[in-house]
Amino acid sequence: MVQDRHPEMNGAESLVRTLIACGVDTCFSNPGTSEMHFVAALDRVPGMRSVLALFEGVATGAADGYWRMAGKPACTLLHLGPGLGNGLSNLHNAKKAGSGIVNIVGEHAETHRQLDAPLMSDIEGIARPVSQWVHRSETAAAVGADAARAVQTARTAPGQVATLILPSDTAWTTGGRVAGPLTPPEPPVPDQDLVDQAAALLRGGEALLLLGSGALTAENLETAGRIAAATGCALMSEWSNARLERGAGRVAVDKVPYPIDAAIEVLARFRRIVLVGARAPIGFFAYPGKPAVLTRPDAEILPLADASDDVTAALGALRDAVGAHASAVVNGLRPEADVSGPLEPGGIAAVLAQEIPEGGIVVDESITTGRAFFPATHGARPHTWLNNCGGSIGYGLPVAVGAAVACPGRKVLALIGDGSAMYTVQALWTMAREGLSVITVIFANRSYRILRGELDNVGAGNPGPRALDMLSLDRPHLDWVQMARSMGVEAARVEDCAALARAIRNGMDADGPTLIEAVM
Template sequence: MNGADILCETLLANGIDTCFANPGTSEMHFVAALDRQPRMRCVLGLFEGVVTGAADGYARMADKPAATLLHLGPGLANGLANLHNARRARTPMVNVVGDHATGHLIHDAPLTSDIDSLARPMSHWVGRAETAETVGARCEQAIVAARAGAGGISTLILHADAAWTETPFVKPVPVARPELAGPDAALTGQAAAALRSGRATTILVSGLALREAQLDLLDRIAQKTGARLLAQQANGRMQRGAGRVALDRVPYVIDQALACFSATEHLILIGAKAPVGFFAYPGKPGSMLPETCDVIELASPDHDLTAAIAALADAVGAAPKARLAARHRPDLPTGKLTPDAIAIALAGAMPDDAIICDESITSGRDFFRSTYGAAPHDFLQLTGGAIGCGIPLATGAAVACPDRKVIGLQADGSGMYTVQGLWTQARERLDVLTILFANRRYQILHGELLNVGAGPAGENARRMLDLEDPTLDWVQLARSMGVEAARADTAEGFRDLLHSALARKGPFLIEAVI
């Protein structure tokens, strides 16, 4: 075997059997090794941001890492934005980035770059495999780092000669998953005292605390103690809908977030960070908390959140039953198509166990309000604010869960960043419905122009913030990549298209003109 074969064997021995790829010359021996491995599913993305975003969506739903294959430093750089989002979501991932053969580096060929420096800001672990003999060990280190704590991004730089050089084969064995830190008795005591104090207390959660069983117990704790339970503003995965706890997120809009926490005296963090503004605004604070608020980090994302929640319940007690959302199908709207009309239609039509991938930006900001009682579903969202994750996220989630309907809520401006992901959905025959919110502008930036005090958009600003002249035709864009598509501009027309799309398998796009 050569080093590339060893890399494949090590990945497969550790359950990493899906590789999202956009390879080049330096990676051809790894491509050939993958070709010899029928157990490995290889998924091509036509842009590296699709590759990294799809690996993110896959891992969020599969609860295990995917591998990516990227071409040298520029290929990695093309995928960095969605690696940033994955890092914020604490998604486990193993990136394999090719580099020149070690002896070729001295020539400073055109694609030579400092891959380590490119990778480090978006990675929890960066390492190099410079010889075939070290490939297996370095891959194991990458896997351990990806699985550590809540999960992390590992970037393994594979030199071309390390891939092509033959080396003795030693069958790899699965590496042990690092143990999570257990509950801290002192912090549990502090949190319990805050909950018993009678003062306004909020429990803010994220990560695995947003799964159904954990939310059930958290709601029972909140009932018992009179605390408020909230989700962090941006989360990797949340289980919600009928039969589950109806949970709100911290608002994105800074004035709403400040009002949300204005009376909070104690904040207990479980897998979450203290709330801050997404950006700085003149005359407004960066922290959303009152200066006198006492913050207790009961458990960081790298702790065993399930055990921490159980320890807190033992300390303060819990109500007998959680408050669960009842199934609710709101009256369907008619007339003009609006974001609210889309959310209401989804609340009534969404199938059980759907996966919602949300990059609707401003258009979907009120999605939760209409869908607490929708069919039970998983909700994945943009976590790091780097737009262009939505279509790839849905692609990866569909690869991970082929028997579940994936519904992408996609803004038109951010959708253009990684529109190539539609081609991958068509090629892989993925069961993804993309609802494209076509407002023909970067609506969020029109709002932010006002929020920072810069005033309304004039001619030059509008030309930087609007998506007209020419107008994007998403129906033609989707069809050109093999995805069936249709347009709706009324609530009735959208409802009809939605029911038709949900009744069929395979990729479909609805351009919802709002």
């Protein structure tokens, strides 16, 4: 649908205008020479907020967090193949989370690609493993329509990564045409037969309704809670969720645990499992002598709706099929309590249960320290919880940036292991630059603690000093207070639970970002 044509408008300007016309009004940027026409167009076209990142992994992770909280895509602006490469691991995470993102990747002019210039690379090849859609705009006249298709793809359920390659001559040549929005396809609704089978399964006893993706909104959880009340089935979510609404007044769901032995034990209770927005539980890694499929061998598993289906309709149909008129059981508000004592996972969890604010957004990359947080915070004030769905660490600080940009009225609490935080530590600067309401808590155990357990799990035996050295971050230790301040973020170091609670409350009162180093 071509809305507008300006012979004097260049391709870059038609791109910016099309993105805005399609509802994309936020760009997480790390531009270079080949993107200068896009950057210049920002001054001629009102309506695009451009947020600068000092590293592309911050930009792509921020676009992921933005989608999760805004429910619409942002774009990224990346510098040729290497810039896309720097953003690759957080695009991997976003793709696994079902987040919609439009990547704009600058490229050499056609005449220059033949010369194999230093920055020349196979951009399509780099993009394809982390994108559902990759396209190169070869003419200024085409770029508007291409961008509209990119946004349509990004908005296709559950959300997809669309990468549009923009050669610099396409950007600077005139003849750009602005395109209007294209409607994404409707997500499929499950057949009534399948719904009836699922209802029968849940009524059969030893049953689990396993939820993921769009099934975890407050409204869908309420529906799931009614189904559970009517059938006696248990409710759980996948171990990692792109976005989960929880806290007091909401339906509680536990997660399938990450440690493989615990997951197998929990899932052994269930002979009948219905999947809505979730996948059948598998181990995060393969371990010698342990199963990859975590459910019991005789479990009957019915996929009612996957993440790309209409999970709201699926849950509604299931509720109707089981005749769920009873109320759902919801979490009560936890009693007020003062928490003191040393910083260990249980105490920290108790602090969080007290301090998570109403409407808070928790970005959880706390890895080993955080395994205790989830059960303890069911009764916190109503809040949103975001997990890493792709397993590549370094997702948390960037996602916090994007969530805060998407929701300026809400506080973001980023819970990050020290190892994870270092991958994309440049995100702190963007938080300071944009004055974002993010409280970052760094759990400084000064090691890749999770790998100590994993060495055992994979049967790698008793580690010697050289192996342990590869898992240790204490030589030298990282000074997170200086790290934060070096990028303009105020920071404090805490060594017990009472000080952690005070520091979080101070962060709530601050206008911009703060960081807390919790020394474990």
